[in-house]
Amino acid sequence: MTSRPSRTSRSPRLPRSSRSSRSSRDGNRRARLKKSIGQAEPVMRWSSFAAVGGIVVGSVAAGTVSGLAGLFARTVVTPVRTPAEELEILAVVQGESGAEVILPVTEETTVPGTYSLVFDGGAGLARIGAVTSFDPRDGTVQREVEEVYTGELRGVIRGRWTGFIYPSPRTLGYETEDVRIPVENGSAPAWLIRPGEEETTPAPAGQGVWAVMVHGRGSKRTEGIRAIATAQALGMTSLLISYRNDGEAPAAGDGRYGLGSTEWKDVEAAVAYALEQGAREVVLFGWSMGGAVCLQMADRSELSSMVAAMVLDGPVINWIDVLAHQAKLNRLPDAIGQLGQWLMSNKAGRWATGLAAPVDLKAMDWLTRADQLRVPTLILHSEDDDFVPVGPSMELAAKVPQLVSFVRFHLARHTREYNVDPVKWDRAVRVWLHAVLTSPRPGLAQLTS
Numbered sequence: 001m002t003s004r005p006s007r008t009s010r011s012p013r014l015p016r017s018s019r020s021s022r023s024s025r026d027g028n029r030r031a032r033l034k035k036s037i038g039q040a041e042p043v044m045r046w047s048s049f050a051a052v053g054g055i056v057v058g059s060v061a062a063g064t065v066s067g068l069a070g071l072f073a074r075t076v077v078t079p080v081r082t083p084a085e086e087l088e089i090l091a092v093v094q095g096e097s098g099a100e101v102i103l104p105v106t107e108e109t110t111v112p113g114t115y116s117l118v119f120d121g122g123a124g125l126a127r128i129g130a131v132t133s134f135d136p137r138d139g140t141v142q143r144e145v146e147e148v149y150t151g152e153l154r155g156v157i158r159g160r161w162t163g164f165i166y167p168s169p170r171t172l173g174y175e176t177e178d179v180r181i182p183v184e185n186g187s188a189p190a191w192l193i194r195p196g197e198e199e200t201t202p203a204p205a206g207q208g209v210w211a212v213m214v215h216g217r218g219s220k221r222t223e224g225i226r227a228i229a230t231a232q233a234l235g236m237t238s239l240l241i242s243y244r245n246d247g248e249a250p251a252a253g254d255g256r257y258g259l260g261s262t263e264w265k266d267v268e269a270a271v272a273y274a275l276e277q278g279a280r281e282v283v284l285f286g287w288s289m290g291g292a293v294c295l296q297m298a299d300r301s302e303l304s305s306m307v308a309a310m311v312l313d314g315p316v317i318n319w320i321d322v323l324a325h326q327a328k329l330n331r332l333p334d335a336i337g338q339l340g341q342w343l344m345s346n347k348a349g350r351w352a353t354g355l356a357a358p359v360d361l362k363a364m365d366w367l368t369r370a371d372q373l374r375v376p377t378l379i380l381h382s383e384d385d386d387f388v389p390v391g392p393s394m395e396l397a398a399k400v401p402q403l404v405s406f407v408r409f410h411l412a413r414h415t416r417e418y419n420v421d422p423v424k425w426d427r428a429v430r431v432w433l434h435a436v437l438t439s440p441r442p443g444l445a446q447l448t449s
Contacts, residue, residue, distance in 0.1 A: 069339035069352070070343060072330070072340035074353050077355055079255070099144075102141070105136060107413070113420040116165055119158065120156065124152070124153065126145055126153050127145075129143060132144060163415055163419055164222040169193050172229075177192040177193075179191075185250035185251070190239055192238070195232055204233075209234075209236045210279040210281075214286040217257065239273070241266070243266035255354070259289060259316075260293040260296045264294075292316040309375060309433060312378070313381070313415050314387075314417065318364070319364045325389050327340070345359055345362075373404070376403055378407070378433070380417050
């Protein structure tokens with residue numbers, strides 16, 4: 001971060017070496033920004049353009065501020081088509097019970113649980129399990145390779161550590177129908193998994209209910225596979241959807257994320273599809289930005305009355321808070337973070353963001369809109385979430401405890417609560433949903449009679 005220039009009538013010209021150093025720092029900051037935000041989900045505090053301008057004057061060169069703010073805003077709303085594989089794979093060795101992979105120690109690779117390792121530009125996929133050896137002195141961790149689904153892991157030197165665990169529901173033996181849901185600009189692929197045929201008495205709580213599963217920013221419908229078993233246990237049909245700009249569904253006209261303000265229409269289309277196929281009502285499952293999408297659908301859709309409940313994992317409750325957090329992670333001055341927000345939320349910022357319409361960040365701040373929430377909601381969120389801070393989730397539950405339940409997890413990184421403790425995740429969701437689905441709800445009698 002550059003130092004504050006003195007308030008003289010004319011700033012002294014920097015020596016060439018100083019200008020070069022500042023340029024290098026700005027370049028490094030841009031590189032860090034592209035790298036880190038490209039895999040996360042951000043937002044910031046509100047201020048008028050004039051206020052932002054006042055902060056800029058006398059602190060950082062205006063050109064640098066506007067350039068970095070534009071990059072920040074554009075990165076937030078631009079989908080990453082090919083995620084980088086930046087995790088070094090040091091070796092694959094033979095362990096006591098099978099293959100094991102040796103990786104550098106990072107904040108992710110040392111967390112317990114089950115994950116996936118993507119490699120060869122996405123062509124290869126391996127499921128990685130328990131830590132078998134951890135030596136902080138040489139900076140390595142060794143973990144079990146539970147299964148290699150595609151590709152050859154041996155000899156690979158780089159990959160990407162991910163939270164989804166299975167490549168498709170069929171991997172777990174589920175009978176899966178490939179369906180397409182009509183959306184703007186075409187149709188979006190989805191997986192449909194119906195409940196088992198077993199007769200149970202009394203009928204399961206979720207009979208006639210569909211679980212519509214909405215993945216997060218930069219993810220795909222594989223993220224929802226972890227919830228199928230829970231839905232099946234309640235007798236629910238699962239619909240794992242794709243939506244605009246995720247690389248599977250038709251892209252939006254501007255090719256930009258709306259952070260929930262536009263994607264909710266694709267979830268509405270999925271709910272309409274479920275109702276046409278005989279669903280009595282639906283439960284929305286949302287991960288990360290998918291949580292923001294679900295909240296918008298339940299708030300803005302004409303079909304919101306058919307949403308019985310929401311289960312949100314590491315959700316974005318307040319984009320303003322998340323973007324501020326992301327700006328700090330990227331060591332951006334407040335002026336840049338605030339101007340980035342302004343660019344996203346105003347028409348004049350289109351030059352930087354490429355958005356067809358500005359994103360209304362205030363409309364997606366559920367801490368200030370807590371009294372407008374109408375749907376019973378369960379939030380599962382880790383205190384160690386590194387992308388979306390847990391604070392707003394806890395605060396929302398405290399504001400409307402009669403409607404929002406909160407389950408705290410530990411150690412898990414962003415949306416990886418299930419990876420770390422699947423038993424706790426399943427039990428919490430199953431018990432809560434059973435209680436909600438078996439409780440009388442206003443208007444349900446009229447809708448189902």
